[in-house]
Amino acid sequence: MEVSMSEGKPPAPVEIELKLLFPPDARVLIERHPVLKAAVLPPQAKHLVTTYYDTPDLALSRTGLSLRVRRTGKDRVQTLKSQGAEDGLASGRGEWEWPVKADTPDLRLLAEIPASVMRSFPAGDVKPVWVSDIHWTAWLLRYESATVELVIDEGVVRADGGEVPVREMELELKEGPVGALYGLALEMQYTLPLRLGVETKAARGYRLLTGALPEAVHVQKPAAGKKTTAQDGFRSVVGACLSALAGNLPAAETGEPEGIHQMRVANRRLRAVLRLFADHLEASVAGVFEDELRRIGRELGEARDRDVFCLETLPATFPDGQSEEWRRLLMDAAMEKRTGAHEQLREELEGPALTALVLSLAAWAEGQPFSGAGASVTEPLSDVAPVLLDKMARRVRRRGRHIDRLSMEELHSLRKALKRLRYSADCCTGLYPHRTVKSWLKHCRHLQALLGEINDAVVSQNLVVAMSEERIELAPAAGALSLWSEKRRRKAIGKLSGAWDEFQDATPFWR
Incomplete structure (x- = not known):
């Protein structure tokens, strides 16, 4: 993946993905779904052990950044993610990756990150705070006019001696219109026990470590300019509202009053x-x-x-x-x-x-x-x-x-x-x-x-x-x-x- 080197150069690569949760017995049903029979390539499987790093006071998490080192066999990749604008249900986030040799992050590589992102990066040492241990299986699909990677993640997130299970299907748009992502998800959800998932593994690790409840999120006003068409304005507003509706699911399900309100x-x-x-x-x-x-x-x-x-x-x-x-x-x-x-x-x-x-x-x-x-x-x-x-x-x-x-x-x-x-x-x-x-x-x-x-x-x-x-x-x-x-x-x-x-x-x- 290309890395944006500095301000004034091309923007950071952005991943657009949609997350759906499934119960323990549903994986076999997902793998039998007709859309997977039309996969472009045979499925790939990996065992991913990812260690997330943060400052002692968890300042990275609080500023919407995620720093991790992922180990896959003998390979290690360092990744920094930034929280992106939530103008739609499918999330879009800035993402930068580098191959590294050690299990610990090389902070010198962060000099390549745009200053607009690094303003949120706190000073001080970072340390491992939680780990996700995931068995990853991916299919590359052609759906309508889009190319989509369908990933099944099963495993756990561990922090401070505790763990929470992970069972989720992620649809990541590789090429084509974002509407195809929703269409694919809708076709699968019609016959499978899938429901919306919005929390990242990093967010689950943070909550497991701190005991914090899910937080409420507000509707973000989408940007609109003189050249915005009425139809595009409608799409943007609907997307922002759906993002908040789904984003408040974890808080509302726990009975958090502000989550229900928002x-x-x-x-x-x-x-x-x-x-x-x-x-x-x-x-x-x-x-x-x-x-x-x-x-x-x-x-x-x-x-x-x-x-x-x-x-x-x-x-x-x-x-x-x-x-x-x-x-x-x-x-x-x-x-x-x-x-x-x-x-x-x-x-x-x-x-x-x-x-x-x-x-x-x-x-x-x-x-x-x-x-x-x-x-x-x-x-x-x-x-x-x-x-x-x-x-x-x-x-x-x-x-x-x-x-x-x-x-x-x-x-x-x-x-x-x-x-x-x-x-x-x-x-x-x-x-x-x-x-x-x-x-x-x-x-x-x-x-x-x-x-x-x-x-x-x-x-x-x-x-x-x-x-x-x-x-x-x-x-x-x-x-x-x-x-x-x-x-x-x-x-x-x-x-x-x-x-x-x-x-x-x-x-x-x-x-």
């Missing part, structure tokens, strides 16, 4: 972008994706509502030392409900439906998602965005008329429309001056926060009433929480009219 945000952003570009998309296809996103969103929403109630609402309603017995009764009952919601969500996330949704949506977006071959396919996003955003803004204005007279259901509809508008506007902020974007977003977020306060209060009241109907001994505590929630709701409603006027007066940045 996964729900990614889900909502995907639904918003489907609505934003609805006039350009094949309605029947987009509708299928939106329905499935909404179904999974309900599971995420139930778990998120329980998290907010247990971790935010109850502690604020009953501060330590005040009505401790009531707080304890409600907390015990609420945590039981929360545990059930998390178990139901985990079952959903570990099932095949989410993987099928993500792969099929990615494959569709990378193909020709816009209906027809009209001017909209090649029209600049900067020309299309104002028309699309104006349409969503009109919906918000209609729902917000006479805001001080709206029912709770109508305010909830306004909140959802405003959130869709904000998420849609986020897709296009790179096209406009930061100053005008910042001003409009400030008023949008303030109004959204007040509507969120009202919604949280209503949700809390509904949850506590339902619990007290199941267990009568909770009624006094439920009454106290309902009163607190009602005060919170009224306080937010009192500020709503002024926030609405300020939002209405703010000039949309796209105009």
Whole structure:
């Protein structure tokens, strides 16, 4: 593999790969799959023992770099990887390799790395921190117009006396369109028990060593310029949202609240972008994706509502030392409900439906998602965005008329429309001056926060009433929480009219 020597020369080689996990008994099924019968070459097998190196305080891992030495028989290869931009479900990372003679890295070779990457490389000695011991089997495939390397990795990652199993299939694009990668994965997932995998072996080693839980990831705003077409803009935004949706799987599966929250945000952003570009998309296809996103969103929403109630609402309603017995009764009952919601969500996330949704949506977006071959396919996003955003803004204005007279259901509809508008506007902020974007977003977020306060209060009241109907001994505590929630709701409603006027007066940045 070529090594980029310095800034100003060709960029670093980038590997584009997609990872899928499989259960212990599925390997034989994978090897029997028809796509492997069309392999260009016979399969290759290797035993790979890879030692990862880091500073004593694990600074490399924290800055998104990975330094390793891999031993294959008598050969040794030193590799440095950098975390790349996650504009799509398939990950792309900078990668540099050198043959070395020893099991320890030769840091002098890192002088060849571009300064833009080496700025993140910490000073100080490095030491071995974890090891992956993997039996690797690879097939080279031609699939549609692409060349793909399919790799099965089975083995363990060891660190600090412990180990975790590794059973994953990686699809690495060697040549051709990235959409073919998703198409191949989707074809195999249709008949095999495969599900999305996002954690690298280095990440698993880091967590095994430190005991850290998986971290939540946020949706990254993709870059958009004046020459970005509407269709390419759509692809880029969908890819960024899918990357965050999948990237939060490890955290959400462990019940980490922020991981569940960010996964729900990614889900909502995907639904918003489907609505934003609805006039350009094949309605029947987009509708299928939106329905499935909404179904999974309900599971995420139930778990998120329980998290907010247990971790935010109850502690604020009953501060330590005040009505401790009531707080304890409600907390015990609420945590039981929360545990059930998390178990139901985990079952959903570990099932095949989410993987099928993500792969099929990615494959569709990378193909020709816009209906027809009209001017909209090649029209600049900067020309299309104002028309699309104006349409969503009109919906918000209609729902917000006479805001001080709206029912709770109508305010909830306004909140959802405003959130869709904000998420849609986020897709296009790179096209406009930061100053005008910042001003409009400030008023949008303030109004959204007040509507969120009202919604949280209503949700809390509904949850506590339902619990007290199941267990009568909770009624006094439920009454106290309902009163607190009602005060919170009224306080937010009192500020709503002024926030609405300020939002209405703010000039949309796209105009």
